[in-house]
Amino acid sequence: MTRLDEAPDSLAAAHGGFQFISSWPSVTAEDAAAIKAFWRSEGALNDEAAMDQRVKQVVMHARSNDGEVAGVCTAMPMTLPRLGQPMYYWRTFVGARWRASALVMSLLKRSCVLLEEFARTHDYPCIGVLLELENDRFRERGRMATWFNPRFVYIGRSERGLDLRALYFKGARLKAPPAKT
Numbered sequence: 001m002t003r004l005d006e007a008p009d010s011l012a013a014a015h016g017g018f019q020f021i022s023s024w025p026s027v028t029a030e031d032a033a034a035i036k037a038f039w040r041s042e043g044a045l046n047d048e049a050a051m052d053q054r055v056k057q058v059v060m061h062a063r064s065n066d067g068e069v070a071g072v073c074t075a076m077p078m079t080l081p082r083l084g085q086p087m088y089y090w091r092t093f094v095g096a097r098w099r100a101s102a103l104v105m106s107l108l109k110r111s112c113v114l115l116e117e118f119a120r121t122h123d124y125p126c127i128g129v130l131l132e133l134e135n136d137r138f139r140e141r142g143r144m145a146t147w148f149n150p151r152f153v154y155i156g157r158s159e160r161g162l163d164l165r166a167l168y169f170k171g172a173r174l175k176a177p178p179a180k181t
Helices: 009-014 029-042 048-055 103-121 136-141
Strands: 002-004 019-022 058-063 069-079 086-094 128-132 153-157 163-168
Touching: 019 103, 029 048, 029 058, 029 069, 058 103, 069 103, 086 103, 103 128
Parallel strands: 086 128
Antiparallel strands: 002 019, 019 058, 058 069, 069 086, 128 163, 153 163
């Protein structure tokens, strides 16, 4: 587990007052309990089995200055049929109190760096990050075909009709398609 921005208060303030905790690829029992309590209190997830599954996918979470979990992002490997390549499907949930802040983008940028570092050191099990835009603020402000930080490109619409974006890891190579049987 890596704790980012744990240094002096001035550093935490420079990062929006949040402490970012990396849990990839496994979360501590203490952090898992806090994350589950956050999901319950915010009405994001209530089913224990669903929370147990999702907590295994936690990449990073953020805590406010008072130690409360403010946001959680997860990733899981998936192969979108139209891409035919394994990608990390990235999701985030930010508490209602912090939704007007830049926390979602901070979690996105930081977790993409961590996922890419993990992929590079593990022979690229996934070639990038896939983002389905559910957040209205992202969707309206991010109408450019290519974002520059982080470098996500528009790749079409999901089955749910939402914009899909992909960030490809530098150094990643396309995987051979599975053998047909």
